[in-house]
Amino acid sequence: MAVIEVKNLKKYYKVHQKEPGLSGSIKSLFHRKYYDVKAVDNVSFEIGEGELVGFIGPNGAGKTTTLKVLSGLLYPTSGFVTALGYTPWDRKPAYQKQFSLVMGQKNQLWWDLPAIESFILNKEIYEVPDAQYKKTLDGLVELLDVKDILKVQVRKLSLGQRMKMELIASLIHSPKILFLDEPTIGLDVVMQKKMRDFIKSYNKKYNATIILTSHYMDDVKELCQRVVIIDKGKLIFDGALDEIIKKYADHKLITVVFGDEVKSQQLAKFGQIKEFEYPKAVISVKRSEAPKIAARILEDFTVEDVNIEEPQIEDIIREVFTGKDFA
Amino acid sequence: MRKYFTVFAIDWQNQFIYRLNFILWRFRNVLRVLMTYYLWISIFSSQTSVFGYTKEQMIAYLLLALFISSLVTSSPSNDNVGGEVSNGTLNNFLVKPIGYLRYWFTRDLSSKLINIIFAVGEISLLYIIFRPSLYVSPNLISLLLLVSAVIIYFLLGKLAISIVFWAPENTWGFMFTILVLMEMFTGLIFPLDLLPHWAFSTLQFTPFPYLIYFPLASIIGKPVDLRILLQSFVWMGILYYLLKKVWAKGLKTYSASGI
Numbered sequence: 020m021a022v023i024e025v026k027n028l029k030k031y032y033k034v035h036q037k038e039p040g041l042s043g044s045i046k047s048l049f050h051r052k053y054y055d056v057k058a059v060d061n062v063s064f065e066i067g068e069g070e071l072v073g074f075i076g077p078n079g080a081g082k083t084t085t086l087k088v089l090s091g092l093l094y095p096t097s098g099f100v101t102a103l104g105y106t107p108w109d110r111k112p113a114y115q116k117q118f119s120l121v122m123g124q125k126n127q128l129w130w131d132l133p134a135i136e137s138f139i140l141n142k143e144i145y146e147v148p149d150a151q152y153k154k155t156l157d158g159l160v161e162l163l164d165v166k167d168i169l170k171v172q173v174r175k176l177s178l179g180q181r182m183k184m185e186l187i188a189s190l191i192h193s194p195k196i197l198f199l200d201e202p203t204i205g206l207d208v209v210m211q212k213k214m215r216d217f218i219k220s221y222n223k224k225y226n227a228t229i230i231l232t233s234h235y236m237d238d239v240k241e242l243c244q245r246v247v248i249i250d251k252g253k254l255i256f257d258g259a260l261d262e263i264i265k266k267y268a269d270h271k272l273i274t275v276v277f278g279d280e281v282k283s284q285q286l287a288k289f290g291q292i293k294e295f296e297y298p299k300a301v302i303s304v305k306r307s308e309a310p311k312i313a314a315r316i317l318e319d320f321t322v323e324d325v326n327i328e329e330p331q332i333e334d335i336i337r338e339v340f341t342g343k344d345f346a
Numbered sequence: 347m348r349k350y351f352t353v354f355a356i357d358w359q360n361q362f363i364y365r366l367n368f369i370l371w372r373f374r375n376v377l378r379v380l381m382t383y384y385l386w387i388s389i390f391s392s393q394t395s396v397f398g399y400t401k402e403q404m405i406a407y408l409l410l411a412l413f414i415s416s417l418v419t420s421s422p423s424n425d426n427v428g429g430e431v432s433n434g435t436l437n438n439f440l441v442k443p444i445g446y447l448r449y450w451f452t453r454d455l456s457s458k459l460i461n462i463i464f465a466v467g468e469i470s471l472l473y474i475i476f477r478p479s480l481y482v483s484p485n486l487i488s489l490l491l492l493v494s495a496v497i498i499y500f501l502l503g504k505l506a507i508s509i510v511f512w513a514p515e516n517t518w519g520f521m522f523t524i525l526v527l528m529e530m531f532t533g534l535i536f537p538l539d540l541l542p543h544w545a546f547s548t549l550q551f552t553p554f555p556y557l558i559y560f561p562l563a564s565i566i567g568k569p570v571d572l573r574i575l576l577q578s579f580v581w582m583g584i585l586y587y588l589l590k591k592v593w594a595k596g597l598k599t600y601s602a603s604g605i
Contacts, residue, residue: 090441094601108601112443120441127438129356131363136356143352144444 021065022196022228023089028098030059030084030252058084059095060252068195069226071218073233073243077340081252082232083122086198089230090120102196116145119194123201126185133170134184138191145192152191159187162217179210186217197221199231203238215241236333250340260332267335271309272328273302278321289316298323303330349444350452357456372464379412379472382535397540403566405478407537409469410565414558415534416465418495420457423450424503424521431507431600432514440597447593451500458496481567487575488564494578495557501585502528502553508589511596533559539568550574553581 035051059081066072074082087093088100091107091114100107105114128137142152160166163183168176176184182202189197202218203211219242222229233239239246240260248256248263256263273290277298286292289312290304304312309327317325361368383405390401399407427450430436439446473480506524529535531554538546538559549555556578564570 087437092437092440092601094598110440115441115443118441120437122437125434125438129360131360132356136359140349140352140356141442143349144442146349146443 020068022068022070023064023066023102023230024100025065025085025089026063026099028059028062028085028088028100029057029096030081030088030093031096032056032058057252059088059249061098062249062252062254064247064254064257066228066230068228069222070245071222071229071231071243072245072247073231073239074247074249075233075236075239075336076249078234080249082249083200085249086120086200086230086232090118090198091115092120116192117194118196118198119189119192120198121186121189121200121202123182123204126181127188128173128181128184130174131172134173134176134188135169137173137184137188141188141191147192151193155191155193156187159190162220163187163213179206182206182210182214186214190221193225195225195227197227197229197231199229201233202231203233203235211235211237218242236336240332248336248339255339263332263335264329267339268330269306270303270330271306272330273304273309273313273316274324274326274328275300275302275316275320275322276324278323281320285319350448353449353452354456357453358460361457361460368460368464372461372468375412375416375465376468376472379408382408383476397537399537399540402479403481404537405476406480406482406566407562409472409478409480410482410562411534411558412472413462413465413469414492414495414562414565415532416461417458417492418499418557418561419528419534420461421454421499421503422457423454423500424507424525426450427504428507428510428518428521431510431596436600440601447504447589450504454500482565483567484565487570487572488561490575491556491561491564491570491578494575494582495561497582498553498578498585499557501582501589505585505589505592508592508596511599528554528557531555532557533562537563539563550577553585556581 032055033053034056035053038046058079062081062085074085076082084093088095089102089107091110094108103114103117105111107114128134129140138156141147147155160169163186165180165183165187168180168184173181173184182205186202199218203214206214215238218229218231221227222242231238231242244259246256246258246260246263247254256266258266270290272293277300281297281300283292283295283300286295286300286302290302292300293303294301302312313325313327316322386401386404386408389396390404394400396404436446439449502524503521506521509520531538531549531552533555538549538555541549556574560570560574560578564574
């Protein structure tokens with residue numbers, strides 16, 4: 020059964036346009052030009068219980084807007100949305116007690132107090148029973164390894180430590196649905212990895228439904244079985260990660276290391292040269308012809324090494340966003 | 347209800363972090379009393395009574411005004427709500443099962459409690475130094491007027507701040523104007539019945555004198571009757587209704603634009 024259902028969701032903003040400079044400011048006092056920004060434009064999807072779905076798309080694609088609609092912060096312009104049977108923007112406490120929105124750049128902790136105080140406050144706000152609170156907190160503290168810093172003023176924590184605390188504060192009420200907006204933003208590689216491991220285990224342990232948005236493909240590659248790609252407010256892909264490759268990448272990359280001198284003109288007939296710096300060349304060829312072409316290269320040249328690969332998922336997605344045609 | 351007790355407790359702790367800030371703020375209050383005190387002393391040096399106030403009555407009035415303003419006007423929500431709305435911190439609250447305005451009202455109460463404790467100390471000190479003849483006779487009406495004053499002040503402040511939903515950049519000036527008006531017309535600086543009769547009665551149709559003057563007048567035994575209490579409650583009701591409407595509209599705008 021779908022935990023989250025979104026049908027034909029549209030969210031348009033009216034934004035006023037100001038001409039540059041002081042005269043523009045004065046003009047805008049009296050007469051403002053408005054135009055519509057289509058932040059989310061006719062998006063539909065369903066998410067089942069326990070799914071971990073990644074929303075990807077460039078800045079301003081509409082990912083965060085979608086999460087905000089799902090958490091009840093925004094009214095949609097039109098469309099139907101239900102989560103756990105509730106309409107998010109009714110902001111019913113019964114719904115609010117079952118989800119959590121974590122935004123990497125926003126913080127809810129009391130800056131001047133140790134994080135534990137904010138946890139206690141959230142416990143009361145969400146009306147978590149004492150025993151459950153203790154159990155949840157102990158579990159999270161263990162999982163994130165923050166026992167030593169629970170009583171340190173939040174302002175004295177490092178960014179990574181603070182993000183962990185933010186996560187704990189957001190999870191004190193054991194939400195069934197988690198909206199994670201850029202959970203790894205600004206973290207170093209080690210912390211990113213830890214955060215990912217945590218999200219993965221939280222998803223498994225509690226069968227929690229998780230939607231996360233991220234700029235880091237690694238987040239998505241490692242965590243999400245299912246990916247939703249949004250660009251300019253439109254949903255352009257929804258499915259398994261490897262399907263992106265099947266759908267958009269009809270080519271493969273042949274990497275060759277040559278033993279003898281080779282001119283780039285000699286290679287042009289095989290396919291599109293992506294990279295050429297003697298002795299290494301990367302050639303993009305049609306998927307179906309890849310084995311044949313590789314064989315011909317081996318025949319025609321002295322080759323030290325050859326490698327046939329799927330294109331990088333980052334590259335495919337980047338090319339999808341820049342509107343490059345693959346067909 | 348319990349969640350708001352926790353808010354109260356955590357805010358109480360938070361206040362102790364800013365000790366120096368707090369002490370300076372209290373110092374400013376005392377300074378203000380001293381300034382007005384010497385102003386009035388110099389007025390009284392040439393006459394024994396001004397508009398029916400003796401020197402002692404005036405000093406008693408000003409000391410109590412300090413106390414009551416500690417109770418009524420210490421309201422950190424006035425400094426914070428506007429910013430939290432315009433920078434989107436409000437989002438943190440909208441996704442949780444907690445009322446944002448109630449949350450801030452609770453924090454205000456926490457701040458009021460700590461301010462009262464200090465004000466009692468300061469007043470005792472000033473009392474020892476100046477030894478005014480303090481005559482107080484508080485009654486139930488005074489108490490109810492005080493409660494009403496606290497609530498009116500909160501509502502009025504939030505109502506002024508609500509403009510942030512439509513003009514996120516312009517709250518500060520607006521707030522400042524309201525605060526200055528309040529200082530002038532609440533009775534904090536001088537007893538309002540010094541004003542010409544027409545001005546005094548006109549002021550009764552604004553919410554300002556219900557903030558300090560009337561509760562204070564009632565405490566020092568001036569004739570403040572049920573009619574005044576009723577008017578105070580009417581203001582409370584009007585402002586509550588207005589704030590509810592305006593805030594709901596503001597939230598709708600906020601949620602439409604999304605910060």
